[in-house]
Amino acid sequence: MANTETTYLGLSLNSPLIVSSSGLNSSIERIKSYEANGAGAVVLKSLFEEQILNEVDKLSQYSDYTEAADYLKHYVTSNSLKEYIDFIKEAKAAVKIPVIASINCVSASQWVTFASRIQEAGADAIEINVFLLPTDAKKSANELEEIYYTLASKLTGLVSIPVSFKLGAHFTNPLNIIEQLYARKVKGVVLFNRFFEPDFDIENLKVIPAPIFSNAADIRNTLRWVGMTSHLVPKVDVSASTGVHDGESLIKMILAGASSVQVCSTIYKNGAGQIAAMLKTLSTWMDHKGYKKITDFKGAMNYGQLTDPTLYERSQFMKYYSNYE
Numbered sequence: 001m002a003n004t005e006t007t008y009l010g011l012s013l014n015s016p017l018i019v020s021s022s023g024l025n026s027s028i029e030r031i032k033s034y035e036a037n038g039a040g041a042v043v044l045k046s047l048f049e050e051q052i053l054n055e056v057d058k059l060s061q062y063s064d065y066t067e068a069a070d071y072l073k074h075y076v077t078s079n080s081l082k083e084y085i086d087f088i089k090e091a092k093a094a095v096k097i098p099v100i101a102s103i104n105c106v107s108a109s110q111w112v113t114f115a116s117r118i119q120e121a122g123a124d125a126i127e128i129n130v131f132l133l134p135t136d137a138k139k140s141a142n143e144l145e146e147i148y149y150t151l152a153s154k155l156t157g158l159v160s161i162p163v164s165f166k167l168g169a170h171f172t173n174p175l176n177i178i179e180q181l182y183a184r185k186v187k188g189v190v191l192f193n194r195f196f197e198p199d200f201d202i203e204n205l206k207v208i209p210a211p212i213f214s215n216a217a218d219i220r221n222t223l224r225w226v227g228m229t230s231h232l233v234p235k236v237d238v239s240a241s242t243g244v245h246d247g248e249s250l251i252k253m254i255l256a257g258a259s260s261v262q263v264c265s266t267i268y269k270n271g272a273g274q275i276a277a278m279l280k281t282l283s284t285w286m287d288h289k290g291y292k293k294i295t296d297f298k299g300a301m302n303y304g305q306l307t308d309p310t311l312y313e314r315s316q317f318m319k320y321y322s323n324y325e
């Protein structure tokens with residue numbers, strides 16, 4: 001019988017499948033059901049810097065006094081945080097699987113102090129989700145990337161639990177970013193986050209949110225970068241995210257070298273039972289292939305293992321397509 005135990009960020013997981021950061025993990029009952037269905041860990045919904053600042057701004061409208069505004073800012077920040085801290089404690093008491101906290105931030109400022117409170121509450125790791133939408137044409141990519149590095153240095157200097165970064169898919173050189181984060185003691189990266197995107201309603205001339213769930217076809221960009229990172233920056237643990245909807249995709253990500261695989265859209269669509277179904281596909285496939293444990297095949301198809309690694313590269317795709325006339 002296949003053994004699906006694995007390690008991620010130095011944590012022991014019963015299985016490589018993690019329920020990713022979202023509202024799915026904002027109920028203790030649901031977290032328990034994910035554990036019962038075999039999830040290896042959960043990442044709690046992000047504590048949003050933006051969300052806290054918005055709350056502060058709204059409340060500040062009612063006060064013209066700077067001192068009062070400062071007080072409100074402190075009050076709201078500590079209360080949002082208190083709810084989050086209490087939830088971490090509740091989740092830790094309710095399940096045995098690792099509970100990873102998540103912070104969504106746009107700066108390297110006050111967030112850093114939150115991290116030590118999260119560690120004290122018992123979180124097993126912290127996933128940092130930076131969302132910087134560049135709106136200043138004069139700012140260079142280097143200046144923006146520096147925010148990631150400052151954050152990484154500050155956080156890993158402050159907490160002893162593992163820190164991972166959940167990255168967006170659009171860097172000029174993701175491998176260098178990951179290498180730089182590793183140099184600042186970041187243990188893992190989640191490839192990739194999927195952000196809310198705008199769409200247009202052309203009847204009412206309104207900006208509307210695009211569909212929030214991924215499709216199974218979205219797996220491909222994730223697969224390429226998981227496969228490249230696991231070979232080219234091998235000391236960093238990679239957690240695959242975006243487009244993993246079934247057991248076959250879970251297997252592909254581990255073959256590409258993922259230490260863990262995160263799922264969100266498919267759980268929203270199919271419920272907690274999807275975790276057990278995906279893990280069943282994994283263990284049946286492992287038995288069929290004669291793999292006893294995850295490390296027997298982890299990374300077996302990454303960028304370094306293929307006789308023709310250019311299959312990962314775009315130039316090969318162009319050649320491939322040009323044969324179709």
Ligand SMILES: Cc1cc2nc3c(=O)[nH]c(=O)nc-3n(C[C@H](O)[C@H](O)[C@H](O)COP(=O)(O)O)c2cc1C
Pocket residue numbers: 020021022023045046102104129166192193194212213214215241242243244262263264265266
């Ligand atoms: C409704 C919803 C809420 C989400 N909330 C968060 C969040 O709070 N923090 C975060 O890092 N990612 C969040 N995500 C992104 C997911 O964690 C995940 O990275 C993304 O959906 C891609 O995975 P998937 O293809 O399995 O859905 C959210 C996604 C959805 C659909």
